[in-house]
Amino acid sequence: MNNPLPFRIRVAVPVPIHEYFDYEVSAQQYADIQAGMRVTVPFGRQTCVAIVIEKVALDVPPSTQFKLKKIIQILDEQPLIDPHILQLLTWSAQYYMYPLGEVIQSALPTRLRQGHHYDCVTTQWQLTPLAHEENTLKQLKRSEKQRLAVEYIQTHPHGVLETELNLHGISTATLKALEKKQLVQQNEVQIDFSRKPVGLAEKQLTANTEQLQALEQIVPTLQNYAGYLLDGITGSGKTEVYLQVMWQVLKQNKQVLVLVPEIGLTPQTIARFRARFDCHIALLHSGLNDTKRLHAWQQAQTGQAGIILGTRSALYTPIPDLGLIILDEEHDLSFKQQEGFRYHARDVALYRGYLAKCPVILGSATPSIDSFALAKQGKLKHIMLNQRAGHARMPKMQILDLKIAPKQHGLSLILIEKIKATLQQGQQVLVFLNRRGYAPVLMCESCAWQANCPRCDAHFTLHTQPYQHLHCHHCGLIQTLPKQCPACQHPTLKPIGLGTVKIEEGLKELFPEHDVLRVDKDSTRHVGSLEKIYAQIHAEKPLILLGTQMLAKGHHFPHVSLVAILDIDAGLLSVDFRAPERTAQLITQVAGRAGRGDYHGEVILQTLRPEHPILHTLLEHGYRTFAEQTLKERETACLPPYRYSILIRSDAKNEQHNLAFLSQNAKLLTDNAQQSVDVWGPIPAPMQRKAGKYHAHMLLLASSRVQLHHYVKHWWQYVRATAPSDIRLSIDVDPQEFG
DNA sequence: AGCACGCCGACT
DNA sequence: GTCGGCGTGCTC
Numbered sequence: 118m119n120n121p122l123p124f125r126i127r128v129a130v131p132v133p134i135h136e137y138f139d140y141e142v143s144a145q146q147y148a149d150i151q152a153g154m155r156v157t158v159p160f161g162r163q164t165c166v167a168i169v170i171e172k173v174a175l176d177v178p179p180s181t182q183f184k185l186k187k188i189i190q191i192l193d194e195q196p197l198i199d200p201h202i203l204q205l206l207t208w209s210a211q212y213y214m215y216p217l218g219e220v221i222q223s224a225l226p227t228r229l230r231q232g233h234h235y236d237c238v239t240t241q242w243q244l245t246p247l248a249h250e251e252n253t254l255k256q257l258k259r260s261e262k263q264r265l266a267v268e269y270i271q272t273h274p275h276g277v278l279e280t281e282l283n284l285h286g287i288s289t290a291t292l293k294a295l296e297k298k299q300l301v302q303q304n305e306v307q308i309d310f311s312r313k314p315v316g317l318a319e320k321q322l323t324a325n326t327e328q329l330q331a332l333e334q335i336v337p338t339l340q341n342y343a344g345y346l347l348d349g350i351t352g353s354g355k356t357e358v359y360l361q362v363m364w365q366v367l368k369q370n371k372q373v374l375v376l377v378p379e380i381g382l383t384p385q386t387i388a389r390f391r392a393r394f395d396c397h398i399a400l401l402h403s404g405l406n407d408t409k410r411l412h413a414w415q416q417a418q419t420g421q422a423g424i425i426l427g428t429r430s431a432l433y434t435p436i437p438d439l440g441l442i443i444l445d446e447e448h449d450l451s452f453k454q455q456e457g458f459r460y461h462a463r464d465v466a467l468y469r470g471y472l473a474k475c476p477v478i479l480g481s482a483t484p485s486i487d488s489f490a491l492a493k494q495g496k497l498k499h500i501m502l503n504q505r506a507g508h509a510r511m512p513k514m515q516i517l518d519l520k521i522a523p524k525q526h527g528l529s530l531i532l533i534e535k536i537k538a539t540l541q542q543g544q545q546v547l548v549f550l551n552r553r554g555y556a557p558v559l560m561c562e563s564c565a566w567q568a569n570c571p572r573c574d575a576h577f578t579l580h581t582q583p584y585q586h587l588h589c590h591h592c593g594l595i596q597t598l599p600k601q602c603p604a605c606q607h608p609t610l611k612p613i614g615l616g617t618v619k620i621e622e623g624l625k626e627l628f629p630e631h632d633v634l635r636v637d638k639d640s641t642r643h644v645g646s647l648e649k650i651y652a653q654i655h656a657e658k659p660l661i662l663l664g665t666q667m668l669a670k671g672h673h674f675p676h677v678s679l680v681a682i683l684d685i686d687a688g689l690l691s692v693d694f695r696a697p698e699r700t701a702q703l704i705t706q707v708a709g710r711a712g713r714g715d716y717h718g719e720v721i722l723q724t725l726r727p728e729h730p731i732l733h734t735l736l737e738h739g740y741r742t743f744a745e746q747t748l749k750e751r752e753t754a755c756l757p758p759y760r761y762s763i764l765i766r767s768d769a770k771n772e773q774h775n776l777a778f779l780s781q782n783a784k785l786l787t788d789n790a791q792q793s794v795d796v797w798g799p800i801p802a803p804m805q806r807k808a809g810k811y812h813a814h815m816l817l818l819a820s821s822r823v824q825l826h827h828y829v830k831h832w833w834q835y836v837r838a839t840a841p842s843d844i845r846l847s848i849d850v851d852p853q854e855f856g
Numbered sequence: 857a858g859c860a861c862g863c864c865g866a867c868t
Numbered sequence: 869g870t871c872g873g874c875g876t877g878c879t880c
Binding site for chain 2 (some may be wrong): 134
Binding site (some may be wrong): 125127128130136137138139141158159160162163179180182184185186244306570608 | 877878880
């Protein structure tokens with residue numbers, strides 16, 4: 118009597134559980150199903166969308182522990198997730214010790230994860246017959262945007278894709294407005310699966326000797342995996358190298374994935390690619406709505422898009438003919454996800470390139486110490502670009518000791534003189550201060566009481582715009598200003614320290630005849646305001662540009678010849694072992710904004726710690742020497758990248774509970790792992806109390822990655838399972854920040 | 857994560 | 869007497 122075993126599939130369910138789940142399917146379903154398809158399954162008391170990981174081999178007996186349920190239905194005819202991506206996702210889940218179901222979840226566009234059908238339709242727009250009548254277009258005189266939109270659509274009588282219009286800076290809102298006026302109409306069209314041959318929109322620029330050498334190294338390896346660190350000083354033309362390698366790849370009808378930092382995906386970036394290549398670009402960033410994200414994803418998956426341009430989350434986009442991955446500004450922290458599934462797009466990108474057998478180029482003017490180390494080990498090929506394009510020379514840097522310098526409005530008099538001289542020469546000045554708001558502290562003049570956030574271990578920041586208020590930058594709490602000191606009733610509360618708004622006030626007073634443009638999260642909150650500011654900067658007119666790190670990222674300011682860095686002391690004093698690296702990158706990046714045109718730029722650095730060794734290394738020898746030294750120091754101190762690390766974070770309402778729980782489990786780990794894993798801590802987090810919770814963490818270090826991951830994986834499973842419910846835990850493999 | 861079951865305070 | 873607070877336990 119043979120009682121055949123049931124047909125089963127193994128699926129990942131979008132819940133925070135590390136295990137896979139098995140379901141019964143019919144013989145027909147078993148034949149039809151492939152890994153990467155979506156199925157709906159009964160799960161507990163709900164039904165949910167799950168991803169098929171594998172078919173269970175027919176001779177494996179089912180576990181008697183569970184009663185096997187049947188799936189409800191198969192949602193896809195073809196695998197939604199191709200084998201490469203599925204492997205990339207399972208590897209990521211393993212490596213970052215995060216449940217696969219949730220990892221897949223975060224990689225899928227919302228609509229697909231909700232179980233919607235995979236329709237390959239997208240929206241296109243065309244003019245209505247009404248729009249062709251002569252006088253109807255005259256009513257658009259008052260709207261520049263709508264007129265431009267109509268003019269563009271006019272050149273495509275058969276309709277033009279909404280995504281393409283968006284890439285041209287024509288927003289969906291504008292199109293909707295025109296639709297209301299019955300001048301344009303939308304219709305749904307099938308995504309065109311065929312990729313058209315890619316053309317060059319603009320003539321290729323010629324490469325200089327260094328760029329040519331870089332190309333000669335990269336281009337012959339296009340058919341295979343290779344990791345490159347393109348280490349080029351600001352202005353050395355990394356982008357030109359990217360573009361020329363991209364052309365070689367696109368020409369072969371392959372696709373290119375370009376990853377940029379969160380803040381780097383601006384209209385200018387897109388325009389640069391559009392200007393060079395005549396091909397479809399799929400844009401993937403956090404600001405997209407569900408439908409647009411799905412469309413971009415499908416354009417990548419069907420092969421319609423030649424270039425896939427996006428931020429961190431675009432890494433898991435399916436790209437059937439992937440021929441090249443570029444990750445620009447590879448040192449940027451936004452490539453590491455800072456919550457939940459804490460993956461590092463840089464590291465996963467290297468693995469993706471390996472799976473897809475294509476090169477991966479990591480580019481930066483200030484490479485991360487980790488990438489430097491990989492280059493030293495030969496795991497990345499180090500390509501250096503040292504010449505600035507055109508006539509530009511590196512700016513000269515100078516340190517100003519704030520302890521002895523006489524100052525006014527937080528600016529030393531020497532700096533004020535230099536600003537004056539620069540403006541008089543008709544050039545622009547960039548003032549960098551990494552602190553928004555008016556002042557970081559509000560203090561009572563009489564008793565030294567300070568306005569602190571009741572929920573965090575932090576000062577309130579005083580804001581004066583759009584109205585006076587206290588704002589906690591850590592938990593977001595907003596309060597009104599007390600009329601007098603709550604402790605001693607003294608009427609005068611004094612702002613202490615400098616924020617961008619206060620400096621703006623000072624600069625306007627000192628240079629009333631010049632424009633002062635402030636660029637920070639507060640001044641650029643409204644859409645389009647940043648574009649307006651950039652337009653002013655590109656007009657060749659003397660002005661002062663003032664802002665936070667937003668200014669340090671990517672943008673070119675051709676008319677800036679003086680850069681003032683007001684306060685980076687916090688970065689010099691931090692206990693985080695990566696703080697020097699980040700500070701050095703920030704200084705170098707900000708300094709790189711100067712002297713890009715034909716002027717010889719100058720950089721002034723105001724500090725209370727003029728003797729700090731980081732500053733001297735940077736000034737006298739530059740970033741690369743700093744990186745070399747830092748590497749040596751890390752080696753001596755047995756820190757990453759010479760050891761591998763995992764950070765365990767926990768928070769709870771009760772401080773003692775939290776620390777006791779971590780200590781107890783730390784002992785468990787050291788008992789088990791013997792000498793191979795080193796535990797630092799647990800210690801209270803740098804900001805212990807945040808939003809009313811107590812935060813603590815401990816760092817696990819080992820010289821062998823395999824051993825570290827082995828021990829921690831088992832330990833973590835156990836800790837998670839046994840943790841009391843008042844303690845929230847998270848794991849961070851290869852942590853970058855200790856906040 | 858959901859969603860249930862389950863045991864203790866203020867209400868028609 | 870109930871309605872409902874959210875503590876803990878499970879999901880093939």
